[in-house]
Amino acid sequence: MNLRRLLIVIVPYAWLVGLFLIPFLIILKISLSDTAIAIPPYTPTLDLSAGWAGIKEFFSELDLENYYFLWTDSLYWKSFVSSITIATISTFLTLLVGFPIAYAMARAPSAWRPTLMMLVILPFWTSFLIRVYSWMGILSTNGFLNNFLMWTGLIDSPFHILNTPTAVYIGIVYTYLPFMILPIYSTLEKMDISLLEAAEDLGCTSRSAFWLVTVPLARYGIIAGCFLVFIPVNGEFVIPSLLGGSRINMIGKVLWDEFFNNRDWPVASAVAIILLLILVVPIVLFQRVQQKQEEATV
Amino acid sequence: MNRPLSWFNITSLTLGFTFLYLPMVILIIYSFNASKLVTVWAGFSTKWYVRLLHDEQFLDAAWVTLKVAVCSSTLATILGTMAAYALVRMRRFPGRTLFSGMVYAPLVMPDVIIGLSLLLLFIAIGLDRGVFTIVLAHTTFAMCYVAIVVSSRLTSFDESLEEAALDLGCTPFDAFKSVTLPIIAPAVISGWLLSFTLSLDDLVIASFVTGPSSTTLPIKIFSSIRLGVNPEINALSTIMIGLVTVGVLVASLVSRNTIAKREREELEANLAPVTEPAMASVTEGVVRDEEIEDARASGARG
Structure with missing residues (x-):
């Protein structure tokens, strides 16, 4: 391997080790440290000048105290449970809303499809923050939705939607919808329509042909879409803080508050490590599904 | 394969895209609202x-x-x-x-x-x-x-x-x-x-x-x-939103033109493979x- 090829590997490698791997090890280390009123607000700090004895002492002072604290304080495990619950329910809701759209796009005349694709992708390029914000004006007590419903006479007094779980679900479904639509659409688009005709010739009703032919063929798209929504929603911070009010505690928000408001770095780091441990399982599953799908298309 | 869309499909497309775009349209309309109360319409204004x-x-x-x-x-x-x-x-x-x-x-x-x-x-x-x-x-x-x-x-x-x-x-x-x-x-x-x-x-x-x-x-x-x-x-x-929309539209037009140009080149290449210098x-x-x-x-x- 000559010098130039070596450089091509080394530069990005070193960058990722320095700015991804090492920071991650720092989180791990701080999560095992004790909180202290000092700058930085944790002990011990690694003192390499003390030699081997210093390193030994450093390791002997690390413990699982912060994790034990997370386990005993119900605030934390409740917010882990609520993150996972919200992520599961909203993934299901996004599938429910996204599948019919992806299905109709795949059945639309082929001349429309590039335009429809662009219409789905366009919101994805617009700021996430702005898309969440747009719902604040719609859902607030004197907002657009309530004004509209009162004007039509359907309700007499305004609903409280903003700062409830409903608002969080609406926000998640809205912002993550393209992630669900695109993978499902790409599997449905490749599907051979004559398979459906064959199923109907063989006596299937169109409803059972849908469940027996279309859905199984789209399964990789459905699974990929679900993971693409479920994994990031667990760490979501913006949606629960803007639409959920103070009663919704998702783990990303707890981490944020722990760090910025309580200045408890060790606990914030422990929260981050546990969030990562929770996400490792779906992430690994997702990569296996992706591999299977690639093998299937080759 | 271009069968007409069923009513179900037309409805899901209409509702789906309304859901995706209505919030942004409302946001844009109310940015021209004269009132500080963002949800009450008080006439057109560009003061914001x-x-x-x-x-x-x-x-x-x-x-x-x-x-x-x-x-x-x-x-x-x-x-x-x-x-x-x-x-x-x-x-x-x-x-x-x-x-x-x-x-x-x-x-x-x-x-x-x-x-x-x-x-x-x-x-x-x-x-x-x-x-x-x-x-x-x-x-x-x-x-x-x-x-x-x-x-x-x-x-x-x-x-x-x-x-x-x-x-x-x-x-x-x-x-x-x-x-x-x-x-x-x-x-x-x-x-x-x-x-x-x-x-x-x-x-x-x-x-x-x-x-x-x-x-x-x-x-x-x-x-x-x-x-x-x-x-x-x-x-x-x-x-x-305006900047992004213009950007995406321009990008997609440019890429469509590039594809069209390539197809033209392909046609020429197929017609005249011998005369290619x-x-x-x-x-x-x-x-x-x-x-x-x-x-x-x-x-x-x-």
């Missing part, structure tokens, strides 16, 4: 735009955001392209598994964890926080997106083209410049655009790694909408063939 353009804090934040986005997306594109090249073209080097793991991991890592870990690093090494640290942070996660986009393009093209160029006496750098780069250019450009948008959009990571003096636009927006709807932010959102450099001819393959593929896809 005027006020926004005289708001020093917003203009400063916009400038910081733009600087960060340009620097980090350029750095990320260079590093990401190198990473993609290493992953696709070098099948064996020590620590390759760790390397590919580090390229894929930031794509699924929650923002809060990336932000927290980088902040702890910057504090540990005593780096002053500000524009520079945001650029470092954005480059790190954006280069992974670039690496994915570029590596999929690199996998799909024939390595023997590079070898041919080398056999014909190109230096490795020349081969990269005149064979590889033109072929992966579309992926490199879309990687840059993607990094640029990711950087413009990022609130969480920037909030962790920024210092007191440098506020980016998302941080500024977040702090002003935390307490409720704000008409100046509606105006700002409208401007941002025999003196044309071999590399160029090979590249053209590859592009035609590509146009065929994208034509089939579109």
Whole structure:
């Protein structure tokens, strides 16, 4: 391997080790440290000048105290449970809303499809923050939705939607919808329509042909879409803080508050490590599904 | 295969796209509202735009955001392209598994964890926080997106083209410049655009790694909408939505034109294969063939 090829590997490698791997090890280390009123607000700090004895002492002072604290304080495990619950329910809701759209796009005349694709992708390029914000004006007590419903006479007094779980679900479904639509659409688009005709010739009703032919063929798209929504929603911070009010505690928000408001770095780091441990399982599953799908298309 | 759409499909498309676009349309309409109460219509006015353009804090934040986005997306594109090249073209080097793991991991890592870990690093090494640290942070996660986009393009093209160029006496750098780069250019450009948008959009990571003096636009927006709807932010959102829409439309028109041009070239190439000047450099001819393959593929896809 000559010098130039070596450089091509080394530069990005070193960058990722320095700015991804090492920071991650720092989180791990701080999560095992004790909180202290000092700058930085944790002990011990690694003192390499003390030699081997210093390193030994450093390791002997690390413990699982912060994790034990997370386990005993119900605030934390409740917010882990609520993150996972919200992520599961909203993934299901996004599938429910996204599948019919992806299905109709795949059945639309082929001349429309590039335009429809662009219409789905366009919101994805617009700021996430702005898309969440747009719902604040719609859902607030004197907002657009309530004004509209009162004007039509359907309700007499305004609903409280903003700062409830409903608002969080609406926000998640809205912002993550393209992630669900695109993978499902790409599997449905490749599907051979004559398979459906064959199923109907063989006596299937169109409803059972849908469940027996279309859905199984789209399964990789459905699974990929679900993971693409479920994994990031667990760490979501913006949606629960803007639409959920103070009663919704998702783990990303707890981490944020722990760090910025309580200045408890060790606990914030422990929260981050546990969030990562929770996400490792779906992430690994997702990569296996992706591999299977690639093998299937080759 | 162009069967007419069923009523069910038409309904889902209509409802679906209404759901996707109505909130933004409402936001845009109310940005022209004269009333400070954002939900009560009090006549047309552009005063929020005027006020926004005289708001020093917003203009400063916009400038910081733009600087960060340009620097980090350029750095990320260079590093990401190198990473993609290493992953696709070098099948064996020590620590390759760790390397590919580090390229894929930031794509699924929650923002809060990336932000927290980088902040702890910057504090540990005593780096002053500000524009520079945001650029470092954005480059790190954006280069992974670039690496994915570029590596999929690199996998799909024939390595023997590079070898041919080398056999014909190109230096490795020349081969990269005149064979590889033109072929992966579309992926490199879309990687840059993607990094640029990711950087413009990022609130969480920037909030962790920024210092007191440098506020980016998302941080500024977040702090002003935390307490409720704000008409100046509606105006700002409208401007941002407008810019993105124009950008995406132009990009899609340009790429459609490029495809059309390639198809025309393909037609000409098929009509007159014999009259093709025999003196044309071999590399160029090979590249053209590859592009035609590509146009065929994208034509089939579109």
